[in-house]
Amino acid sequence: MPVSTTALLRTARRFTASSSSFSKHSLRSFASTARRYEINKVFPSAAAAIKDLRSNSTLLAGGFGLSGVPDTLIDELEKNPQITNLTVVSNNAGVDGGGLGKLLASGQITKMIASYVGENKIFERLYLTGGIELELTPQGTLAERCRAGGAGIPAFYTPAAFGTAVQTGQLPTRYNPDGTVAQFSTPREVRVFAGKSYVMEEAIRGDYAFVKAFRADRLGNCQFRYAAGNFNGAMGRCAAVTIVEAEHVVEVGEILPGEVHLPGIYVTRVVQSTTEKAIEKYTFARDPADVPGVGGVRERIVRRAAKEFKNGMYANLGIGMPMLAPSYVGPEVEVQLQSENGILGLGPYPREGEEDPDLINAGKETVTLAPGAAVFGSEESFGMIRSGRIDLTILGAMQVGMYGDIASWALPGKIKGMGGAMDLVSNPARTKVVVTMEHCDRKGGPKILKQCTFPLTGQTCVSRIITELGVFDVDFEAGLTLVEIADGVTVDEIKSKTEAPFAVADDLKPML
Numbered sequence: 001m002p003v004s005t006t007a008l009l010r011t012a013r014r015f016t017a018s019s020s021s022f023s024k025h026s027l028r029s030f031a032s033t034a035r036r037y038e039i040n041k042v043f044p045s046a047a048a049a050i051k052d053l054r055s056n057s058t059l060l061a062g063g064f065g066l067s068g069v070p071d072t073l074i075d076e077l078e079k080n081p082q083i084t085n086l087t088v089v090s091n092n093a094g095v096d097g098g099g100l101g102k103l104l105a106s107g108q109i110t111k112m113i114a115s116y117v118g119e120n121k122i123f124e125r126l127y128l129t130g131g132i133e134l135e136l137t138p139q140g141t142l143a144e145r146c147r148a149g150g151a152g153i154p155a156f157y158t159p160a161a162f163g164t165a166v167q168t169g170q171l172p173t174r175y176n177p178d179g180t181v182a183q184f185s186t187p188r189e190v191r192v193f194a195g196k197s198y199v200m201e202e203a204i205r206g207d208y209a210f211v212k213a214f215r216a217d218r219l220g221n222c223q224f225r226y227a228a229g230n231f232n233g234a235m236g237r238c239a240a241v242t243i244v245e246a247e248h249v250v251e252v253g254e255i256l257p258g259e260v261h262l263p264g265i266y267v268t269r270v271v272q273s274t275t276e277k278a279i280e281k282y283t284f285a286r287d288p289a290d291v292p293g294v295g296g297v298r299e300r301i302v303r304r305a306a307k308e309f310k311n312g313m314y315a316n317l318g319i320g321m322p323m324l325a326p327s328y329v330g331p332e333v334e335v336q337l338q339s340e341n342g343i344l345g346l347g348p349y350p351r352e353g354e355e356d357p358d359l360i361n362a363g364k365e366t367v368t369l370a371p372g373a374a375v376f377g378s379e380e381s382f383g384m385i386r387s388g389r390i391d392l393t394i395l396g397a398m399q400v401g402m403y404g405d406i407a408s409w410a411l412p413g414k415i416k417g418m419g420g421a422m423d424l425v426s427n428p429a430r431t432k433v434v435v436t437m438e439h440c441d442r443k444g445g446p447k448i449l450k451q452c453t454f455p456l457t458g459q460t461c462v463s464r465i466i467t468e469l470g471v472f473d474v475d476f477e478a479g480l481t482l483v484e485i486a487d488g489v490t491v492d493e494i495k496s497k498t499e500a501p502f503a504v505a506d507d508l509k510p511m512l
Contacts, residue, residue: 040218042249042270046076049243049269053208055083060146060206060239061090061100062232064341064378065118065364067357068224069099070210071275072245078102087111089146089204091139091231091378092417093123095280104132113204115139116417124415130182133174136415138166139340140382140423141201143234147379148203150237150266157191157198159386159426163459166422167199171455209239212273213262214358215255216246220264223255226358226375230341233377236262245273261377277357283365285349297438297468300486303328304466304511305394305436309335316340316385316424318395318408319363321436325394336370338390340381340420345373362420385423388430395421397435397462399452402500404428404462404474406435407454418457425458432463439467439497446499448472448480469494470511472502479503484511 043049050073053059063069074094077083086109093112094101103109104122111133117123126132137145138160148156165171169187176182189200211232214225222244224232236242244262249272302321306328309315313335317323326337326348337346339361346361347368355366369375384390399407406425409418425433441447448465460476471484480502482494491504 038218039220039264041220041264041267042218044271046072046245046271046274047079049073049271050076050080050208052241053077053080053083056085057083057207058087058089058205060204060209060235061088062209062211062230062235063094063099064091064227064230065360066094066099066278066280067341067360067364068212068228068230068232069094069278070212070243070245070273071099071278072271072273073210073243074100074102075275077108078106081106081108084108085110087113089113089142089206089235091142092116092118093120095120096122098278111135113137113142114417115142116419117415118417127415128175128179128413130175130177133183135173135185136166136171136417137201138418138422139378139420140386142204143231143377143379143382145201145204146231146234146238148238149205150234153203155200155202157193157200158423159196159198160423161188162190162197162199162426164422164456166418204238206235206239207241209235209242211236211242211244211262211267213244213246215248215250216244216267216270217250217252217255217264218270219252220244220267220270221252221255221260222246222262222264222267223259224261224377226356226369227339227342227360228358229261229375230378233262234379237266241268242266243269243271245271247273279355279357279360279366280364281360281366282355283349283367284352284355300468300511301436301438301466304471304484305434307512308392308394308432308434308464309333310391311335313391314338314344314384314389315392315394316390317393318421318424319361319365320396322394322396323361323363323365325436336372338381338384339367340378340385340423342376342378342381343367343369343373344376344381344384345370347373382420382423385420385431386426388427390424390431392432392434393424394434394436395424397437397447397457398441399447399449399454400435400437400462400465400474401452402448402450402474402479402502404433404460404476405452406433406457406462407452408457410455412454421457425461428458428461428463433458433461434464434466435462436466439469439494446497449499450501469497481505482508484509486511 171185174183213222347370465472
């Protein structure tokens with residue numbers, strides 16, 4: 001059993017009292033020797049902490065957008081351009097000139113495993129021109145692959161991505177410089193449990209993990225702050241060497257046992273963070289009437305979407321129009337909003353000057369927390385989603401098929417990534433999936449189709465479509481029924497702007 005330094009000193013003092021030959025120098029030497037055996041994972045610098053990182057390694061990096069990103073460690077790695085050919089696992093690759101975007105620009109990354117490219121132009125260009133391999137993975141699947149790797153589980157089955165290019169192996173992982181596809185993804189095994197199809201995914205294990213913590217002690221215990229936890233806990237558990245940069249390196253005991261989010265058993269090294277936290281999208285509270293793009297067509301859609309909320313619901317909202325819907329919900333309805341980056345109980349946007357880099361939503365916008373909110377890691381967030389704990393999700397879409405298929409994440413020649421959308425639509429029996437979108441695309445073409453032509457987000461999952469022209473209910477076998485119609489709109493007009501056939505409800509109602 002380990003013996004504390006205090007106990008050793010006590011023993012030494014008793015020995016000194018009984019032996020004049022045991023000098024004060026000997027006592028100090030004895031105490032110094034005893035302290036050498038304490039656990040101390042704190043390294044003097046980021047340079048010392050990554051000294052043994054080599055080329056061809058698999059590196060896991062926490063963070064979501066720019067929140068919870070281990071920038072100090074990334075910046076140090078950028079200073080070592082001889083370390084190349086890295087496979088990096090992260091939800092996204094930062095932004096141009098920030099986060100992992102720096103390692104993309106320096107050419108040190110040759111493969112990314114991620115769920116989202118987003119607005120990172122360097123990332124998108126490298127992928128589409130053959131400069132980097134990309135294994136796009138649904139966000140919840142990515143979190144669970146890391147969680148499973150840390151728990152010693154080699155593979156698992158998930159409902160997310162069934163019937164999509166991820167499952168069928170038709171997702172390009174590498175392009176040629178001329179834009180043709182050089183390599184496709186690997187098809188996934190499918191099994192049926194209780195009548196539902198599931199996709200097998202393999203766990204992820206890394207050589208190194210870079211983690212950002214709010215506080216850490218010399219034992220490696222870590223505490224995360226608000227939504228900055230995101231992927232950091234899952235990543236920190238599934239690497240051979242986990243290196244943590246902490247905003248505050250504290251004494252043992254300062255982090256209370258119930259506040260430890262990543263126990264020290266998973267952590268190899270701790271360094272002091274020396275970089276300032278950044279915010280990607282400053283979003284502030286404003287009157288809905290003052291928000292650009294709201295009014296007319298979009299406001300009609302958003303106001304109708306707000307009627308989907310019922311008292312006591314748990315709801316997840318996509319970026320764009322769906323995020324505006326709560327502004328039109330009356331005080332008689334209390335809904336808890338969930339964000340897949342690790343928040344249950346989203347509050348409104350903050351007032352200018354009150355923004356917090358550790359509080360962002362899935363759209364990477366600054367947010368606040370409502371009273372009674374809870375925060376957690378992305379792996380738990382998606383557990384809630386896949387298991388159907390979320391009553392309602394409202395998403396935007398590029399196309400919706402007549403039997404409830406949805407395409408929302410990729411266009412020809414462009415790539416954003418599916419993020420968490422494939423997980424959000426994976427349990428339509430438990431979670432009502434509502435799409436809000438303008439009825440036609442920018443060229444005037446229909447977006448409600450017989451069959452989606454863009455890559456699918458999910459099959460037979462959308463149960464309601466809300467556009468500026470009306471509201472459709474979707475039966476996964478019978479197809480579409482127009483149940484509400486906007487003021488001043490005729491059924492013939494809707495038919496002329498809708499490729500898919502649809503029935504008209506006998507009690508067709510006005511869209512309010």
